[in-house]
Amino acid sequence: MATGIFYPTYLANSGLKTNIFKIHPRSLWIVGVVVIFSTLVKIGAVMLPASYFDVPLRQAFVLGLILNSKGITELVLTDQEFFALVMISVVLITAVVTPLIRYLYDPSKQYAVMRRSTIQHLKRESELTILACIHNQENVPTFINVLEVSNAT
Known part of the structure; x- marks a missing residue:
């Protein structure tokens, strides 16, 4: 006012x-x-x-x-x-x-600097860090699929 x-x-x-x-x-x-x-x-x-x-x-x-x-x-x-x-x-x-x-x-x-921090702009030998939040049991299969596709070690 x-x-x-x-x-x-x-x-x-x-x-x-x-x-x-x-x-x-x-x-x-x-x-x-x-x-x-x-x-x-x-x-x-x-x-x-x-x-x-x-x-x-x-x-x-x-x-x-x-x-x-x-x-x-x-x-x-x-x-x-x-x-x-x-x-x-x-x-x-x-x-x-x-x-x-x-x-x-x-x-x-x-x-x-934050504009180019996507998966597409990462170098091949760099580490990919993923933070996932699981709210309930329905989110677990999706997260497991992401881990399998990313070929996680």
């Missing part, structure tokens, strides 16, 4: 309250520099311990991006100019971080 109703409602309400015409160009530049600098420092702060613990740099960078994306806590400000600046920075960081994470991190790659 929180992620399906309350969060989108809060974001829509915040978007409607955002008045980008209240932003002065100088403050936009200052906030942009602060956001870029803080982003780089946070990513570096994640990558440094990760390199010490032998985490691959690509995964450490993705973790830094994930931890760097802002939440909604920054939006609790009173001034309309600061509210609009923070709202824009949240939207921009989310718009940049999400495609980067999808491009850099593919969790299915770690399971790529």
Whole structure:
């Protein structure tokens, strides 16, 4: 209920309250520099311990991006100019971080080895291991037939 109703409602309400015409160009530049600098420092702060613990740099960078994306806590400000600046920075960081994470991190790659673990892809001299579960007496003849066909030793 929180992620399906309350969060989108809060974001829509915040978007409607955002008045980008209240932003002065100088403050936009200052906030942009602060956001870029803080982003780089946070990513570096994640990558440094990760390199010490032998985490691959690509995964450490993705973790830094994930931890760097802002939440909604920054939006609790009173001034309309600061509210609009923070709202824009949240939207921009989310718009940049999400495609980067999808491009850099593919969790299915770690399971790529499992794709070729079939009987067809086994080498001739390798051992075939079979795990069978017998629930009742009716399953025993089928399992015995599998053992006979496989020429088990």
